[in-house]
Structure formats: C-alpha cells, structure tokens
Amino acid sequence: AGGGAYSLASVPAGSYTFRAKVFGYNALEKTVSVPAGGSLTVDFDLNPTTVVADDYESGPGTWTVTGNATTGQWELGDPQPTDGGNYQTGDDHTPAPGVNAWITELAAGSGIGSFDVDNGTTTLTSPVFSVLGLTDPHVSYYRWYQTGGGGNSTSDFWVAEISSDAGGSWTTMDTTDQGQVGWIEIDRSISSLVTPSGLMQFRFTAQDTGAGSLTEAGLDDFMVYDVETDGGAVDAPNVTPTTARTLELSPATPNPFRAGGMTSLAFSLPQTGPIRADVFDVSGRRVMTLADGVFDAGAYRLDWDGRTHDGAAATTGVYFLRLQTEAGMRSQKMVLMR
Structure with missing residues (x-):
C-alpha cells in the first residue's frame, strides 16, 4: 500500500490491538502481545478495497447534485480559496498531484460571501454500492465545513446520511454546525448505523436556511472498505x-x-x-x-x-x-x- 515504517519507543508489556488503514485499501487489525524486555516487528499486508475509493481526480462519475440553493451548489474541481483558504479551502485533501474535490461552488468571487451556500440547500448523492460479503464494512471521507463566520454568527448544519435501500430511507451518520479550518476525517462503521446491503447509498448536504449564514463545504477521498482481522496473535x-x-x-x-x-x-x-x-x-x-x-x-x-x-x-x-x-x-x- 505504499509502505510506511512506524515505531513505538516504549510500550508496557501486554496485549494490544493495532489497526492499519490507508486510502484505497481495506483496514487490517492485528492483536500482538509485547514481551517484557523484548521487542516485536509486525507487518501489515493490506488488500485493496473491492467497493470504492474515490479521490475524484477522474471526474464526477455518477454522483449527482440536487437542491434549491441560489449559489453554492456542489461542484467538482480545483477550489479557489477565500479568506486565505480559511473559509473556502484552496486545496483538496488528496496528496499531490491530486487537485479535485467536491466544493460548494469552486469560485472565490470578491469575498467569502460571494459564492457560499445561499437561500436553501445543496445535496451531493453517491451512486449505489454493495457491501455484501464484507465482514465489517466502513465508510470514510474527508469533509471541509465552515459556517457562522465573517461577522455572521448564524450557523447551519452539515448533514451526511446513509441509506441501505438505495435512497428509500436515510439515517444520519455525521452532522455538525461547528465550522473548522481543515479537512476532517470521518469514519463510520456501517453496521452500527444500518443493516449492510447491496443497495448502499450516501448523501451530503450543506445548507443556508433561516437567517442566512455564511456556509462553505467540501468532500474528498471517499471510501467504502472492510476491516479485516488477523486471527493469529503475535504472541x-x-x-x-x-x-x-x-x-x-x-x-x-x-x-x-x-x-x-x-x-x-x-x-x-x-x-x-x-x-x-x-x-x-x-x-x-x-x-x-x-x-x-x-x-x-x-x-x-x-x-x-x-x-x-x-x-x-x-x-x-x-x-x-x-x-x-x-x-x-x-x-x-x-x-x-x-
């Protein structure tokens, strides 16, 4: 998966469970027993995810955008920063040479309020995926969300939802009205939210309702993957x-x-x-x-x-x-x- 060497200089003797995860691959958990006065080297061989790992560098695919916001609808591309990148980011999350992310209108305009989400909602919906056959399916993604800034204290909620019946019903998996500078990783166990199925779908909504907040959102590096376990404890x-x-x-x-x-x-x-x-x-x-x-x-x-x-x-x-x-x-x- 590209490799990476990590070390823990001082660990008390005992049993520990480690999970290794990297974009594009299933996670792997191993249980190890650290000896008193000894050391262990543990290798993790990860398998590629069989569902989806989308950095959006190849285009929108079959993701769809709906909503009634007059500005700030979801767009895919290389975003222009506002407020020096503190409100709308100027960078996607994917390491270089990646540049694309889903952003609530890519253009910066003349200020942070030019093309933010206004007068309604914008919703980004995924295609349908199957997680049948996975032991412990998870969904992960990186979100950017800013709201209630620029001298406007009013805030609105980011809402991420999951469906196991191709959009027939939806369950909230992530929501916040707290703006934060930076890409934040969200990782959820699908089984803890809904019954895994062959009709999984996801949607992400940013909104400007009521008093009219300043709201910008982003989504990048979306993945559905399995958590595999190595039953052989390194003992x-x-x-x-x-x-x-x-x-x-x-x-x-x-x-x-x-x-x-x-x-x-x-x-x-x-x-x-x-x-x-x-x-x-x-x-x-x-x-x-x-x-x-x-x-x-x-x-x-x-x-x-x-x-x-x-x-x-x-x-x-x-x-x-x-x-x-x-x-x-x-x-x-x-x-x-x-």
Missing part, C-alpha cells in the same frame, strides 16, 4: 533470565488436547531475530499463525486453542507446529480431539 510471553545456546522446541503439552482447551509448546531462542510459528494441517495448509515478529534471545511459550485464523474451531485431527528462525527450523506434532 511473545515474558523472557526468562537464562539465554538458550541452541534453538529448542519442546513437545506440545497436553497432547492430545481437546477442542475448547489449549496446548502449549515451549521454545528457546539462542539469538535475537525474526521468528514465525505456524500451525499446519496434514495437507500442509496453514490454519493459524501463533507468532510473527522479532524476538529477543530467551525462552518463550506458544499457546494454541485449536482455532483457525478466522476464529472457527479447527476440525479434529493431526496438526504440526512449525517454528522458523534464523537459527533454524523445528516442528512438533499436535493431536486435536473432541
């Missing part, structure tokens, strides 16, 4: 005081073990380095990752609860734990019973 129990001289992997105990229980395997690492511990079935298919990271030299324990990457119970039978390190590879047999 590193506390390092023991002794340092191993050779790579060792002890037999699983208990073994056999029963579904709903747990089996454990102790291993000793003679040197600091990357390790990976995977559970395979007799056909060679990897069903679970128990550890994947950089471990300090020392003694550790791996636990397997008989579940697969997706959290489902593994079928009864014979499995193999394979430990791969720079010091070599070791494996042990495990038997899962009912």
Whole structure:
C-alpha cells in the first residue's frame, strides 16, 4: 500500500490491538502481545478495497447534485480559496498531484460571501454500492465545513446520511454546525448505523436556511472498505533470565488436547531475530499463525486453542507446529480431539 515504517519507543508489556488503514485499501487489525524486555516487528499486508475509493481526480462519475440553493451548489474541481483558504479551502485533501474535490461552488468571487451556500440547500448523492460479503464494512471521507463566520454568527448544519435501500430511507451518520479550518476525517462503521446491503447509498448536504449564514463545504477521498482481522496473535510471553545456546522446541503439552482447551509448546531462542510459528494441517495448509515478529534471545511459550485464523474451531485431527528462525527450523506434532 505504499509502505510506511512506524515505531513505538516504549510500550508496557501486554496485549494490544493495532489497526492499519490507508486510502484505497481495506483496514487490517492485528492483536500482538509485547514481551517484557523484548521487542516485536509486525507487518501489515493490506488488500485493496473491492467497493470504492474515490479521490475524484477522474471526474464526477455518477454522483449527482440536487437542491434549491441560489449559489453554492456542489461542484467538482480545483477550489479557489477565500479568506486565505480559511473559509473556502484552496486545496483538496488528496496528496499531490491530486487537485479535485467536491466544493460548494469552486469560485472565490470578491469575498467569502460571494459564492457560499445561499437561500436553501445543496445535496451531493453517491451512486449505489454493495457491501455484501464484507465482514465489517466502513465508510470514510474527508469533509471541509465552515459556517457562522465573517461577522455572521448564524450557523447551519452539515448533514451526511446513509441509506441501505438505495435512497428509500436515510439515517444520519455525521452532522455538525461547528465550522473548522481543515479537512476532517470521518469514519463510520456501517453496521452500527444500518443493516449492510447491496443497495448502499450516501448523501451530503450543506445548507443556508433561516437567517442566512455564511456556509462553505467540501468532500474528498471517499471510501467504502472492510476491516479485516488477523486471527493469529503475535504472541511473545515474558523472557526468562537464562539465554538458550541452541534453538529448542519442546513437545506440545497436553497432547492430545481437546477442542475448547489449549496446548502449549515451549521454545528457546539462542539469538535475537525474526521468528514465525505456524500451525499446519496434514495437507500442509496453514490454519493459524501463533507468532510473527522479532524476538529477543530467551525462552518463550506458544499457546494454541485449536482455532483457525478466522476464529472457527479447527476440525479434529493431526496438526504440526512449525517454528522458523534464523537459527533454524523445528516442528512438533499436535493431536486435536473432541
């Protein structure tokens, strides 16, 4: 997804869940256990979203604009700033070379009140998308919203809505009447708002009603994506005081073990380095990752609860734990019973 290296200098030992997200890709969550006195390196391989990631650089597509505002209707393009970019932005949110965003009338005019939203509403509506088959669908976008400024204290609401029946009914997912300089990211779980469906639609309304406020709005980098999880926790129990001289992997105990229980395997690492511990079935298919990271030299324990990457119970039978390190590879047999 373009890469990026991040580090946390000091983290107390314990279990943490991290989520990695970048525009155009599904998010990925991983649960890691940080060892006392040790360190971990965790990689996130993200999958492209299969729904939509629109930076609007390729045109409006099938997005539509409706409303009765006399000025300030939604337009797509490169905006002209007002008040030095503090009221209407002069930049879209997409990194260069991107320039386009949806803006409530692109032109600046002679001042902040020239082409802001006046005398009504303007609504930008998306095409219909399907989120069927997604585990945890989310919608995210960046909004720009200014209202109640320029010596005019009257403000009006930005309203973002979601529909799961192609616009038959709408549910509010984001609203504010507080102006703020800058692009603000909004991210919502679709399941927390409506029942996910194959008829998802979104609309965004800026308005000037009542006493007549000064209102400008923008929308950019719209995305519908899934939150994926890596069921294999990167697990590193506390390092023991002794340092191993050779790579060792002890037999699983208990073994056999029963579904709903747990089996454990102790291993000793003679040197600091990357390790990976995977559970395979007799056909060679990897069903679970128990550890994947950089471990300090020392003694550790791996636990397997008989579940697969997706959290489902593994079928009864014979499995193999394979430990791969720079010091070599070791494996042990495990038997899962009912």
